[in-house]
Amino acid sequence: MNSEKFGYPEPPTAPHQSLLPPPYTVSGPSCPPPPPPIGLVPSPTASAQEGPHIVTLGTTKFGPYPQNVICPTCNEQVTTITSQKSGLLAWLVSVGCCVVGCVFGCCLIPFYTDITLDVEHSCPRCARKLGVNRKIEFN
Template identity: 45%
Template sequence: MLEINKMSEKGPPPPAYQTGVPQAGGLPPSQPNEPPPKYEDGNFQQPTAYPPQQGYQSMAQTTVYTQQPIVLQQHIMRYGPDPQLIQCPHCSTQVTTTVMTEAGAITWLASGLICLVGCWLGCCLIPFCINDLQDVKHTCPNCNRVVGIYRRI
């Protein structure tokens, strides 16, 4: 009897444990016969933590596509005094350049030097007749545009 009195002094027994297995996240078990709510388009609706607020509109997602810049590398062509086989940067055809000579810095320096020596009565015009003392202009025979200049200085 002594033992029975000690039990009554301890108080009521602890509550019984639930026999079901709790779901992850502490959510109550779902009802097997109840389907989840759906949106109008047929997708399942996730439960929200906050009720919808008045005065706020949902923002639509905007997808922004960016294009990487295209970098064209032009290699610098060194033109010489002779015609060269190139791809024209203007009309994109592969051509052999047409060359034309024109007076440049060497031509004028040679002419001035001849004048200083004393040959000013027409001999100073001789450098303008010598192609090896003049600059060379390369042009495209297809589109007739200048593609490069070879300068003697």
């Protein structure tokens, strides 16, 4: 189609003009390495052939959902199995219901709701208890 017929000239084109952008080069410092996965800390004296250092589970913070950890018994990376247990919050809410007059079964509701129950994490291979996500800590 002739664009001069519509009242505007055609743009000039170079015969060797490339439609691709110029290649980009990275200059300056490179990005830092990504942090290690949860439950793993690289050993400062370990060589590249050695595996990662296993961290004690006391430093791992467990949440309400299953997560990937290294079991200290199996030495395997596993996704934890979670189960709900009644904890301090469930008992406090139940006692609170009894104080305000909800004694005919309503005081049992906190033992069946997810928001008041603690979550226990265990290994699916050796069934060892790995940790607990407590709604209220009592020391």
